[in-house]
Amino acid sequence: MYPDSIKNLAETIARLPSIGKRQALRLIFYLIRNQDVRRQLIQQLNELEKKIKICERCFLPFEGPGQLCHICSNPSRIQNIIAIVEKEIDVFSIEQTNSFKGTYHILSHLIDPSDINSYNTLRLDQLEKRVRRLPQQIADEIIIAISPTTEGDLTAMYLERKLKNLAKKISRIGRGIPTGGEIEFADAETLKNALSNRR
């Protein structure tokens, strides 16, 4: 019913996370009506294709020379402190705080308990190889910086067990009341964690 070029493109766009078939069609008709946005999108996707590389060490996308991102290749970053995060965006969020001087490992996804394959695609082999290449062949600290959701907690437990020989210390980011949040509205679990996490 739709012309082929619209139908095929709609199927691809509907494969993207949290975009359905109907929204895909709406996006396409918007692009058809707006030539400038459409051409800019094509041009910028080509730029992305041409320039973006994935860091061999931490899997962060980056631009520029070499095989390592600007964090892994920065001599002032501490290579034997590694923060494990779920996804790329989390690295940029943590970097914005300017309070972490270690390096990262991006899992790319959390464990989905209904998908046994999701245990094997967290790039932990690469993490182990990387740690074994450190001067001491062990990390000082692995910080599990994963959201405290159900799947996040499951993933964290799995990682703690799996990685225990890779680091002198394995920690998790602190749980508590978010800055600006009110104790009155915190759920019991958050409050419990905030109390035991006191300093």
Added chain:
Amino acid sequence: MYPDSIKNLAETIARLPSIGKRQALRLIFYLIRNQDVRRQLIQQLNELEKKIKICERCFLPFEGPGQLCHICSNPSRIQNIIAIVEKEIDVFSIEQTNSFKGTYHILSHLIDPSDINSYNTLRLDQLEKRVRRLPQQIADEIIIAISPTTEGDLTAMYLERKLKNLAKKISRIGRGIPTGGEIEFADAETLKNALSNRR
């Protein structure tokens, strides 16, 4: 903070309807991780750019030879019955019913009462020229096939007044209980319209 190619692309994607900055970034990181989807997307956007034309008469996007879409160029379609719709998707929805043998005019958007410019970009000049080129220089019927929302009703009222000399008859699509809908759950306005729309 983000590499330029990611930052620029995110700004363009966030211009698309109902996509925010954060979702744009998530989409981009998904594309970076999934080379096959990314390349398919680029290839299909290029196809769209190359093949899609906009019908000179009704503004429907189409592929193929000539300047008219497959509906406007079809000799068995009735040129002096014109359904006015808001957007491209609506044409395909109506075509799926196989119950309309006239042609279309796509407004591209509804009137936004807070934006005076939105009154002037409904392509009504082109509609008038098209009607004046009909053998009788007037349409038999203009059907206003616009959703019965607040903005849709405003647009319909404006069109009825503005187009009254262009057609022997101006009609609106029927209002009533949707097929499969229950009277119990219909709101009063819908029920009122369904009653007055009885046959």
